[in-house]
Amino acid sequence: MLTGLISLGVLLLVIIISLGLGPAGISLGEIWKWLLGHGSFDETARMILFKIRLPRILLAGLVGFSLSLGGVVFQALLRNPLAEPFILGVSSGAAVGAIVGIVFGVGFHIGVPFLSFVGALSTVLLVLSISSRHGGLESSSLLLTGVIVNAFFTAVIMFFIATTSGSRLHSMLFWLYGDLSQSKLIQVSVGLPLILFVSAIMYGFSRHFNLIVGGEDSALQMGVEVKVVQWVSFLGISLITGLAISFCGIIGFVGLIVPHLTRMLLGPDHRVLIPAAAVGGASFLIAADTLARTIISPSELPVGVVTAFLGAPFFIYLLRKRGSQWTQN
């Protein structure tokens, strides 16, 4: 309960600070006054705060939330510390969809997100169906299939990059690096209900995840419907991570390191880990994106650069200090 409150508090703080940072210079003091009910903004400031910064912050939060939640769940189900939400091909499938969309100029508002979402889901379904045996999903077979399918689609992506030029190439690369600069509130309102629904299910599974990490056989003996948990989780997570990256491209690293960071800080119990990692992922990506859009202002960095740049050293520090806490001792 306490960790829950703390992580929500951190998230709120990160949101407020991020609202106050940007090239247009609206001070935190002004925002604080406005939050307390006195003070107001002129039309330009209102536009910047509520049409540009807020949608972007909220979308970054949702994406970070989904990716980090996906990381926790995949690491548990595949019983592998290297698992992350993209390992079953969500990202490369989404990338192929998006790039085909960009090549054929289907438009960035509906066409590209739609195609990348379709690409993401069909790739995951392909990987799951290749590796399922009698309805069961064996983790090493899943991992290998995922790696191979990812490699194949990477080749497809390279093919498109090699045969395209000009501004389309720029759009492709930007999409591949992850880009939150075009966030719209409509994306948040489409994503939010679905993401909350899936995360509620995942939270409900948290005891099962604890048992599955200890071994599928013992989980079965303890009465866990392993197959059901696997299928529901893989599909649910792929649905929300596919949706997230269809909005903003591939943002790497969040789904790998935030779960581990949370695990190092709070231990491996999924009843704590799932909500804390998800909310932590939201805070982390909002903070990273705020840096991405302010650090070389008026220009912008790809957010993926910042997530890796910040995350990796901190991750190594904690790993040295605390060990991975991968298993419950």
Added chain:
Amino acid sequence: MDRRFSIPVVLGILLFWQPLCSQARVFHDALGRKVTLASVPTRIVSLAPSITEMVYFLGLEGKLVGVTRFSSFPKEAQKKPKVGIYTRINIEKVVSLDPELVIATVDGNRREDVEMLEEIGIPVYVINPRTVSQILETLKRLGEVCGVSERSEGLARALNERVSRVERLVRNKGKPLVLLVVNMRPLMSVNSKTIHHNLIQLAGGRNMTGDQAHTYPKLNIEEVIKRQPDVIIVSSMKRGGGYETARKEWYDYPTVPAVREGRVHLMDSDLIDRPAPRIVRGLEEMARLIHPEAEWNER
């Protein structure tokens, strides 16, 4: 051997060689490289769409034996044999076309490709036009190299008159702040090193992002709102939808003067991105967008 005979023979040979020697022509290209041509080239390969446009403009299409992909203008150019994308030239294909002259550009072609062609022994003339006046100059130079200097002089002069007319019509008008959007995702504009910057200046505007360090700076939308451009020009490809939607997207930000005044415009990117003769038409169109109040019908 009779020496009295040999002197006239030598003289005769020298006299006979004289015209042949004058045929071997030496030029210096935009990089100061020496390009030696045995004669007026009859087989030319163009390594960029803009070069293809120039070659057609000079009426040399009959001698053009190879072009790059995306050589979309004029339409007939698409039927010529392709030698790859301008950033990735297929050297073998170029060689197989047996060209007497290859024309390359600094802005686009890879140095390695040019060097490799040279090693093989194919003369490569490199151009590097960065401004409208340099484009006209390049046209004249290419005319000389290809043996049509009279024609190219005339064509360049006619283009120059159109440029001067634009400059005259926008003189003493205000200088609106112009944001030229060359890419929407990510939002990208142009700095002072680009040909677009030169176009905006000639058209009587100020480039909003001329001060940026990066040639094609990625912009944060907040920066646009802060800098308050008077005119927004979105460079767009004709094919592919979404550009009209993109134009409308600007109407989310009504405090930007360009949006408030309804001055967000689309322009065909081929007219302003390519350092080719059509850029003069691009200049005229851009000047009309920046200064609609000028007397464009006056002759």
